[in-house]
Amino acid sequence: WGSLGHETVAYIAQDYIKDTTKSWAQGILSDTSDSYLASHATWADTYRYTAAGKYSAPYHFIDAMDSPPSSCNVDYERDCPAEGCSISAIANFTQRVNDGRLSAEHKLEALQFLIHFLGDITQPLHDENYKLGGNDVDVTYDGDSTNLHHIWDTNMPESLRGGYALTDAQSWASDIVTDINSGKYSSEAASWVQGDEISDAIGSATRWASDANAYVCSTVVPNGWDSLSSGDLYPDYYKSSIDVIELQIAKGGYRLAGWLDQLADADA
Numbered sequence: 001w002g003s004l005g006h007e008t009v010a011y012i013a014q015d016y017i018k019d020t021t022k023s024w025a026q027g028i029l030s031d032t033s034d035s036y037l038a039s040h041a042t043w044a045d046t047y048r049y050t051a052a053g054k055y056s057a058p059y060h061f062i063d064a065m066d067s068p069p070s071s072c073n074v075d076y077e078r079d080c081p082a083e084g085c086s087i088s089a090i091a092n093f094t095q096r097v098n099d100g101r102l103s104a105e106h107k108l109e110a111l112q113f114l115i116h117f118l119g120d121i122t123q124p125l126h127d128e129n130y131k132l133g134g135n136d137v138d139v140t141y142d143g144d145s146t147n148l149h150h151i152w153d154t155n156m157p158e159s160l161r162g163g164y165a166l167t168d169a170q171s172w173a174s175d176i177v178t179d180i181n182s183g184k185y186s187s188e189a190a191s192w193v194q195g196d197e198i199s200d201a202i203g204s205a206t207r208w209a210s211d212a213n214a215y216v217c218s219t220v221v222p223n224g225w226d227s228l229s230s231g232d233l234y235p236d237y238y239k240s241s242i243d244v245i246e247l248q249i250a251k252g253g254y255r256l257a258g259w260l261d262q263l264a265d266a267d268a
């Protein structure tokens with residue numbers, strides 16, 4: 001996701017975490033502002049472009065070697081290479097954030113990675129190998145020449161909400177929280193976190209990746225990859241995708257809250 005998506009995920013989580021979790025996170029992040037998670041949500045994207053952080057670039061995705069649209073699936077053993085992937089990174093930083101042997105600096109880094117990767121793993125194209133997760137699929141969107149991955153990360157969320165400022169993320173999160181509490185997501189939200197368990201981070205993150213990857217077949221490329229290369233994808237493709245985008249952002253935020261609650265409880 002782009003900054004709007006990541007910051008929205010973080011604001012949703014801020015709304016659901018327990019007060020004790022809030023104190024725990026604010027301590028690690030040294031941030032007591034009202035955007036204490038959201039302000040740290042895009043750090044990992046800055047870091048991966050630095051020389052010191054280059055090692056972390058593969059942690060933003062898992063390249064599922066499936067065959068959409070006819071077959072979608074994620075296989076951790078098959079798809080996570082030795083250099084690592086989103087699933088192994090989530091497991092590693094879940095362990096590190098509560099590792100009492102590590103410095104405050106390394107715990108900060110671990111928490112910032114988790115805030116970010118629990119977002120990225122819900123973006124369907126972050127769970128797909130084909131054409132570098134859609135980065136090599138050229139498309140036209142609302143008159144712009146760009147690529148399929150980018151319109152899922154950034155353009156389509158911004159078409160929905162009208163911008164990518166922190167205030168845009170805050171208002172999107174507020175609407176999604178209402179949808180979870182008393183609206184379109186109220187009956188399904190509990191299922192988004194079912195089975196989530198920090199003691200089985202690989203199993204939990206593999207379930208999140210598989211869930212998102214299924215939308216590659218059903219929603220990202222239902223008619224095959226070639227169908228995306230002709231014509232402007234706005235508005236028809238946008239209309240067919242945006243409900244899944246919003247749903248996936250909602251899941252990321254709700255899961256992040258539950259994950260951080262478990263981590264804070266385990267650290268108490």
Ligand code: DCM
Pocket residue numbers: 002003004042045154158164
């Ligand atoms: N950004 C965004 N949506 C845009 C333009 C930029 O989310 N339409 C984000 C991406 C970068 C940051 O803002 O994290 C700075 O962007 P840039 O490098 O384009 O100035």
Ligand code: DCM
Pocket residue numbers: 092106109
């Ligand atoms: N690192 C990691 N997993 C480990 C050890 C290190 O992801 N098990 C990453 C996070 C650290 C970076 O490598 O910031 C450099 O680690 P160090 O400073 O310990 O050499």
Ligand code: DCM
Pocket residue numbers: 001057060061063125126127128129132133135149153
């Ligand atoms: N990406 C991905 N799968 C890949 C390669 C990249 O999901 N196999 C993601 C990471 C970024 C975006 O695509 O969100 C652009 O990556 P890069 O800046 O590395 O081109």
Ligand code: ZN
Pocket residue numbers: 001002123126149153
């Ligand atoms: Zn991306």
Ligand code: ZN
Pocket residue numbers: 001044045060116120
């Ligand atoms: Zn990322």
